[in-house]
Structures are given as structure tokens and as C-alpha cells.
Amino acid sequence: MKNEEMLRTENLTFEYIRRDEEGNVEGITKAVDQVNLDVKRGEFIAILGHNGSGKSTLAKHFNALLYPTEGAVWVDGMNTQEDSHLWDIRQNAGMIFQNPDNQIIGQVVEEDVGFGPENMGVPTQEIWQRVEESLKAVGMYEYRKASPNHLSGGQKQRVSIAGVIAMHPKCIIMDEPTAMLDPNGRKEVIRAARALNEVEGITIILITHYMEEVIYADRIFVMDQGHVEMQGTPREIFSQVERLKELRLDVPQVTLLAYELKKRGLPVPDGILTRKELVDVLTRIYAQQT
Amino acid sequence: MAIILDHVSYIYDADTAMAHAALEDVSLTIPDGQFIGLIGHTGSGKSTLVQHLNGLMKPTSGNIFFNGKDIHDEDYDRKALRAKVGLVFQYPEHQLFEADVFSDVCFGPKNLGLSKKETELRAYEALKQVGLEDAYFYQSPFDLSGGQKRRVAIAGVLAMKPEVLILDEPTAGLDPRGRDEILGLISRLHSDTGMTVVLVSHSMEDVANYVDRIIVMNKGHVAFDDVPRNVFRHYRELEQIGLAAPQVTYVMQELKAAGLDVSVDATTVEEARDEILKAFHM
Numbered sequence: 001m002k003n004e005e006m007l008r009t010e011n012l013t014f015e016y017i018r019r020d021e022e023g024n025v026e027g028i029t030k031a032v033d034q035v036n037l038d039v040k041r042g043e044f045i046a047i048l049g050h051n052g053s054g055k056s057t058l059a060k061h062f063n064a065l066l067y068p069t070e071g072a073v074w075v076d077g078m079n080t081q082e083d084s085h086l087w088d089i090r091q092n093a094g095m096i097f098q099n100p101d102n103q104i105i106g107q108v109v110e111e112d113v114g115f116g117p118e119n120m121g122v123p124t125q126e127i128w129q130r131v132e133e134s135l136k137a138v139g140m141y142e143y144r145k146a147s148p149n150h151l152s153g154g155q156k157q158r159v160s161i162a163g164v165i166a167m168h169p170k171c172i173i174m175d176e177p178t179a180m181l182d183p184n185g186r187k188e189v190i191r192a193a194r195a196l197n198e199v200e201g202i203t204i205i206l207i208t209h210y211m212e213e214v215i216y217a218d219r220i221f222v223m224d225q226g227h228v229e230m231q232g233t234p235r236e237i238f239s240q241v242e243r244l245k246e247l248r249l250d251v252p253q254v255t256l257l258a259y260e261l262k263k264r265g266l267p268v269p270d271g272i273l274t275r276k277e278l279v280d281v282l283t284r285i286y287a288q289q290t
Numbered sequence: 291m292a293i294i295l296d297h298v299s300y301i302y303d304a305d306t307a308m309a310h311a312a313l314e315d316v317s318l319t320i321p322d323g324q325f326i327g328l329i330g331h332t333g334s335g336k337s338t339l340v341q342h343l344n345g346l347m348k349p350t351s352g353n354i355f356f357n358g359k360d361i362h363d364e365d366y367d368r369k370a371l372r373a374k375v376g377l378v379f380q381y382p383e384h385q386l387f388e389a390d391v392f393s394d395v396c397f398g399p400k401n402l403g404l405s406k407k408e409t410e411l412r413a414y415e416a417l418k419q420v421g422l423e424d425a426y427f428y429q430s431p432f433d434l435s436g437g438q439k440r441r442v443a444i445a446g447v448l449a450m451k452p453e454v455l456i457l458d459e460p461t462a463g464l465d466p467r468g469r470d471e472i473l474g475l476i477s478r479l480h481s482d483t484g485m486t487v488v489l490v491s492h493s494m495e496d497v498a499n500y501v502d503r504i505i506v507m508n509k510g511h512v513a514f515d516d517v518p519r520n521v522f523r524h525y526r527e528l529e530q531i532g533l534a535a536p537q538v539t540y541v542m543q544e545l546k547a548a549g550l551d552v553s554v555d556a557t558t559v560e561e562a563r564d565e566i567l568k569a570f571h572m
Contacts, residue, residue: 050465051436098463152332179463182331182492184532209465212537250466253495253537253559260563265572275540282566283548289570 006171006203007039007062007093011071014057014226031057033226034071039205041170044197046214046234047207049223050248055207058223062173062205063093076170091120094164096174100156109151109159110135110144116167127166134162137200138192154185158192165196171203172196178210186210211238212252215273222247239271254278291357293320293343293375293454293486298352300338300510312338313349314510320488322453325480327497327518328490330507331532336490339507340456343488344375373402376452380459382443386431391417391442394431398450409449416449417442419482420475437468441475448479454486455479461496473500494522495536498557506533519555538562545569 014032017025031054039045049055060066061073064080076092078085097103106112113131122130135141138158148156157177164172174193178186190213196202206214214220220237222230224247230237237244238251241259251259258272258281267285272278300313312335320326320343330336341347342354345361345368354361361371379385388394395413404412417427420441426434431442440460447455457476461469477500480487491497497504497518504521506514508531514521522528525535525543535557542554542562552569556562 051463051468176463182532183534184331209463209469211466245467248465248467254541257538257541257559257562257566260559261566264563264567266567266570275537275544278541279544279548282545283550286548286550286570 004041005038005074006041006043006076007205008074009035009037009058009061009068009071010073011036012058012061012068012073013070014061014066015069030226032061032068035226035228037221037228037231039171039203041203042197042201043203043218044194044216045203045205046217046220047205047223048209048211048214048220048237048249049229053223053247054226055223056175057226059095059173059175059205059207062171063095064089065095091167092169093171093173094167094169096157096160096164096172096177098176098179100153100160100180103160103163104148104156107147108144109140109146109148112148112159113144113162113166116163120167130166130168131162134165135159137165137196138162139188152185153181154188157181157185157189161189161192161196165200165202169202171205173205173207175207176209177206178208178213186213211250211255215252222249234273235271238273291322292355294318294355295342296353296355298342298349298354300342300347301350304350311510313342315352316510316512317352318505318512318515320454320486322486323484324503325477325487325501326489327501327504328488328507329492329494329497329504329533330513331492334507334531335510336507337458338510340377340458340488340490343454343456344372344377346372346377373398373450374452375454375456376447376450378444378447378455378457378460380462382446382460383431383436383439386439386443386446389430390428391422391431391434392427394442395445395449398446402450412449412451413445416445419448419479420445437464437471440464440472444475452485454488456488456490458490459492460489461491461493469496476500494528494534498522498536506531518557522557523554 012032012035015028015030018027018029020026047055064086067081073080075089078089080089104112110131113134114127117127117130135144138161140158140162178189193204197204215234217234220234221228238255241251244251254275255272258268258278262268268281295316295318298313298316301309301311303309328336342349348362356371386394392413395416396409399409399412422441431439461472473496504518505512514524522535522539525539528535538556538559542552542556545552546554550569552565556565
């Protein structure tokens with residue numbers, strides 16, 4: 001299934017016109033500049049980049065919230081510029097935003113999750129079925145009767161995700177879904193995203209500033225000044241510590257520790273991603289030494 | 291002089307069926323010049339705690355002393371207190387509102403009733419302290435980048451010349467470089483001016499690199515209060531209350547368990563690196 005195309009951009013460029021207070025044109029900014037990328041069905045993709053690198057603007061093209069100035073975007077084979085595809089695209093590519101409080105409208109959790117399928121005209125019996133499945137998929141079923149106001153940030157964000165899943169999308173785009181959450185909330189949301197990807201086979205595109213969240217991604221794209229500056233597996237990307245720092249980014253703390261040890265002469269491989277990898281390597285070297 | 295909290299409790303919706311304690315019998319001393327990390331998950335009481343430090347909230351029971359005086363005494367000047375204990379809220383850039391950067395920073399000192407000259411001098415100094423270039427002074431704050439806006443918001447509090455600076459999640463939403471820049475700025479402010487700094491954060495990694503002392507809140511209580519390395523020794527308990535020690539702490543623990551001769555006290559990448567190299571006799 002992983003060879004089927006989910007999403008593709010071709011020379012995608014997006015410009016916006018800057019205006020001063022009187023509305024006079026000050027100039028044109030290219031927020032996205034000649035981006036070519038493709039995402040296969042079932043992939044877990046991460047997009048990294050500093051504030052203002054163009055990653056959110058890019059993501060908004062993936063479900064037709066923005067249209068390219070030049071180039072094109074295909075979602076599940078549909079060109080986003082064709083109006084007749086708009087609703088199919090929005091249903092197939094769901095979006096999760098940063099602030100959970102801006103995305104919940106229902107007074108009761110299950111009502112909120114049912115809002116999407118209801119708008120799609122799904123029969124009532126099936127709506128309830130979908131609500132139940134979706135809430136179970138993100139581990140929020142026991143809160144179905146709760147008021148969203150009484151949930152934590154991570155729980156609210158999982159309800160938002162359930163609301164998207166209830167529309168049976170093939171792809172979910174998450175734009176910094178954990179930026180406003182505490183460590184527990186972040187873990188819950190990332191765990192839910194990985195489970196949807198692995199169990200349900202939903203394509204995930206995750207945008208984040210937290211490097212530890214992307215080590216399990218299939219591929220990473222790194223954005224800078226509207227371009228895709230780097231792409232590869234997490235190991236390939238995180239092997240380039242200095243390059244990432246130039247791009248205002250970082251590597252996970254264990255990766256940095258491994259890199260520092262290597263610089264001082266310990267034979268540690270590049271691109272260590274997890275605690276276990278580092279501890280295994282070091283204990284092996286230690287055993288050889290003694 | 292110092293801030294002293296003496297058996298402070300705060301109960302939300304007291305006298306109703308919804309009553310619940312956000313702070314329960316908290317006693318703390320915050321001496322002058324300390325750099326403190328205040329940590330806890332959402333709902334642990336840390337925001338309630340910081341709002342008590344400058345008198346925005348009044349304890350249900352217990353007392354708070356600033357420089358030896360009870361801040362809830364009838365004749366206490368709480369307006370002056372709020373200038374001395376500056377609070378930078380989460381996403382402070384949402385509170386920028388003036389037409390240009392300079393006027394925005396002037397707003398605080400102007401409200402203290404200072405002369406125009408003194409106000410502008412303070413605004414200028416504060417913007418210099420946060421490292422904003424002159425070229426930005428007369429731009430709209432809304433045209434700045436996220437990191438720059440946050441600097442302007444911090445300058446607005448610094449212009450009040452606070453003795454204590456409290457920052458609630460100052461790095462939320464910033465990219466890694468922006469995060470390091472803001473934390474570096476705060477650390478420099480602390481060492482240059484000697485002011486007391488309380489940094490509220492979710493990230494043990496961020497805090498471990500900078501602070502002298504960590505206070506961990508859980509369910510309205512102080513769960514731990516010590517230097518970073520002693521707090522991180524309790525990494526198992528930290529996990530149980532929804533937090534975690536820095537990744538390097540776990541690495542050191544696991545290396546030790548695997549038989550390497552390392553101390554488990556490292557809390558930063560540099561300390562861990564040096565400790566591991568020592569074990570390898572390098």
C-alpha cells in the first residue's frame with residue numbers, strides 16, 4: 001500500500017503581497033518557493049523548520065486552505081485548484097492546529113466528534129458508530145459524555161483528532177499539535193498519531209519544533225526560506241548536527257550527546273536517535289576496552 | 291531581602307460544591323538574586339503560585355511577605371509591588387497593542403507616573419537589554435518575528451525595573467534557536483543585573499542548563515525543591531507526576547546500571563559528555 005501516492009506537489013510556489021497600513025503594496029514575499037515533494041499512502045512524514053520557514057503555509061496547501069500562486073498540489077490524485085474536488089479533498093486530508101481551544105465547538109465531547117460526519121450527511125446510526133470508533137482510536141471513549149472545558153490540553157487535542165478521524169480521512173496534517181501542551185499531553189498526542197498511522201494506516205504529516213517527536217517518522221523534510229532544504233530518514237537528517245543548527249533547529253539530546261562524544265574521539269556512529277542505541281554502543285565499546 | 295510564602299493555601303470556588311485547592315500549605319523562601327525553575331504539569335498549581343507572588347491573587351489562608359512586609363496588609367502598596375515583581379505571561383506578544391515598539395515598552399513606566407524623560411530612558415534601556423536593534427524601535431510590533439515580539443514584551447516588563455522577574459513558559463511556540471536565544475537572554479539578565487528570576491517551564495532540559503534551584507509542583511504541593519541534580523535523582527517519582535528528567539539523566543542511569551563507572555549526577559549534555567569520557571579514560 002505504501003507505493004500509492006497520497007499527496008504530491010509540483011513546483012509549488014506561494015506568494016503573498018505585503019501592504020502597509022494604508023494598503024499600499026510594500027512588496028511580495030515568497031512563503032513557499034518551488035517545493036516538490038511526494039508522500040506515499042501510509043507514510044509518517046515530519047516537517048521541520050524554524051518560525052517563518054514556510055512550513056505552515058505549505059501545510060495549508062495540503063487540504064486546499066491555500067492555493068498555489070504557481071505550480072500545483074494533488075491530494076489523492078485530485079488537483080486542489082479544481083473547485084469540484086474541494087469537499088473530497090477536505091474530507092480526505094484532515095487538519096489539526098496548534099491551539100486545542102480553537103478547534104472544539106461541541107458542548108459534549110461526542111457531539112463535537114460527530115460534527116464532521118454530520119456535515120457530510122452521514123446517516124445518524126453511522127455517525128454514532130464513527131464517533132465511538134474515533135474516540136476509542138485516540139483513547140478518549142471514556143470521556144465521551146464530558147464537557148470539553150473540563151479536559152486537559154492533551155485530551156482536547158485528542159478530541160480534535162477524533163473529530164477528524166470520524167470523517168474517515170486518508171491523511172491527517174498536524175500543524176504543531178503539541179506546541180501548547182505539557183510533556184504528558186505531548187506524549188498522548190504523539191502516541192495517538194503513531195497508533196493511527198500503524199494500526200489504521202492513516203498517512204500522517206506532522207509539523208513540529210520538538211525534535212524528539214519525529215525520530216519514528218519514515219521521512220523528514222526540513223524547510224528553510226520556503227524551500228525544502230533537507231530530506232531523508234531521521235537518522236540521515238539528525239546525522240547533520242551542524243547543518244541543523246544553521247537552520248535554527250536542533251537534534252534530540254541523546255543525538256547531541258553522541259555527537260559530542262564522537263567529536264572527542266569515541267567511535268560512536270552518526271545519527272544515534274534513542275537512549276537505548278547510545279547505551280548499547282557505549283557499553284559495547286566499554287566491554288572491548290576492559 | 292526575599293519573598294517568603296508562609297503556609298499559603300488557595301481554594302478555588304470556596305464555599306461552593308466545586309471547591310478545590312490549587313495550593314495547599316505551601317511554604318517557600320525565595321532569596322534575592324536566585325535563578326529558579328518552577329516546574330509542574332498543567333493543573334499542578336504553578337500558575338496559581340506565581341500569581342500570588344505579585345499579589346494578583348490573595349491566599350485563602352497563610353501569608354506572603356515581600357522584603358519583610360505582608361503584602362496583604364491593609365496599607366501595603368500593591369501597585370508598587372507589581373512594579374517590583376514583574377510577571378511575563380505566556381504568549382506575552384498577544385498583549386502588545388501600541389502602534390510602535392517604543393510606545394509599547396513605555397506603557398508600563400508611564401503608568402507608574404514617571405516623567406516622560408525617565409519613561410523613555412527606561413524604555414530605551416530595556417529594549418537594549420533584550421538586544422533589539424534600534425531599527426525596529428519605530429516599527430509596528432506586529433511586523434516583528436515571534437522571537438522579536440517576545441523580546442519586546444519582556445522589555446515592557448523590564449522597563450518597570452523589577453527586582454524579581456517571573457516568566458511563564460517564555461519559550462512556548464518558539465523554534466529551537468529562538469528558544470535558546472530567549473533562555474540565553476534571561477540568563478544574561480540574571481547575571482548582569484542580579485535580579486531574582488523565576489522561570490516557569492515544562493521542560494527539564496531547558497531548565498537544567500540555567501537555574502540554581504528547581505521547585506517542582508504537584509497537586510498544589512511542593513513535591514521537590516533542590517538543586518537540579520538532586521531533583522533529577524528522583525526521576526522515577528518525577529515520571530509518576532507526569533514529568534521527566536532530562537534525557538541525559540536516563541542515559542547516565544542506564545550506563546551505570548550496565549556497569550560503567552559513571553556518576554549519575556550529570557544534568558546537561560556537557561556534564562554527561564565529560565563524565566562518560568572520564569569513564570573511558572579520555
